[in-house]
Amino acid sequence: MKAYVFPGQGAQYPGMGLDLYEKYPEAQDLFNKANKILGFSITDIMFEGSAEDLKQTKVTQPAIFLHSVIMHKILGEAGQPDMVAGHSLGEFSALVANSTLSFEDALKLVAKRAQAMQKACELQDSTMAAVLGLEDELVEAVCANIEGTVVAANYNCPGQIVISGETKAVEEACAALKEKGAKRALLLPVGGAFHSPLMEPAREELAQAIEETQFNTPTCPVYQNVTTFGVTNPDEIKKNLIFQLTAPVKWTQSVQQMINDGATQFTEVGPGKVLQGLIKKVDRKMPTFAAEL
Template identity: 65%
Template structure:
């Protein structure tokens, strides 16, 4: 089975999407529609902005979403997914590409999500850290030992788990994990503790927006971050999207489940090739590629 995967925050780069805009009338039309929906010319920032411009959460998330869904659209009849998944933000891209969400509704939700997350970050200083070279169980165990807020947030691949929490909680956990033998415990340059209980304000805000948005059955199963299982039921998809903000991204488990269910190749749709690298660390024999129109 052919699987398509969609990247999350961190995959952005200056000039992203410009080739699509210049070589496809349909892509140009969708980018211009996005400028209208967002109320600012995100295309100017995507095509001509700096790394720093693209790091603003209210720009980063819609930019990656747009690059992914417009690329999937540009593939036309060549886009025939039998299963899809997205990493964090990428789950919204996957739902639009699979026909469960309209382009405009998906973009509105992504913009609302970015703004809600930014606001939640401002309520309490918080951060994330990548833990390399330890098994998941050890990282989970250490997180439970720390009295401050710190939780596993992104199960990216075997030996790479990102933790999320208060600054004090992350500092304590990093020190303990280094003692336990982590090759690296690297604090990330992010604006807050994504996929942790500290995103509760964002979750509550986004719950209303998601509940009021129409989601229909996708054309193929969507493997969702919260439990790595495939879904086609719109109400369950909504529930999982809401839970995703404060819950962990179970990417390692998602890839394993997709392989178990018959995935024989993975195509990454969007900027960069981060997900291909993570998939190879789950199973180095699996075929991975980037989408090209």
């Protein structure tokens, strides 16, 4: 069974999507449509902007979504998976790939999500940190004993977890985790505490937009970050997508579940190769590919 996976924030790079735009008329149409929907020329930033320009959350999220979804649409019939998943933002790309959301509706939600997250980041001094070389349970236990808000936010692969919360609490947790034997506990250059309780204002704002959007019955299951199980019920997908902003990304568990449910190969659709690397750390024998047009 073919599993398609879609990357999240951090996969962006200068010039992304230009090759698609120049080579495929369908890509041109979708990029031009995106500029109109977003109300600014995201193609100018994607094709000609610097790495710093691409780091703005309002740009990063739609840019990665567009690259992934346009690439999938160009694949056409050859790109029909048996199951899909996306890492954080990538879940929106996955929901277009399995026809739960239209391109237009998903892009509007991604833009709303990026703006809501940016606003939530500005409310409080917050950050995230990558922790390497410790068991998940130990990281969770250390975070629970720190004063203030700090939680496990991304379960990326065995031995790699990201924590998220108030800056002071995250810094204290990093120090404590190093004492417990972490190989690394490193602050990340992010705008704020994604996938933590501090994203509650963004979750509330996005919830309304999601509730008002048409969700269709998907062509194949989506393995959602919140539950890790394959979901085909549109109402359930909607509910899980709302909770995603304040809940952890259970990527390790999602990949394990997809393998348990019969995945025999994984194809990463979109910029970068981060997810292929994470999947190999879950199961080093699993065949992984980058989508090729």
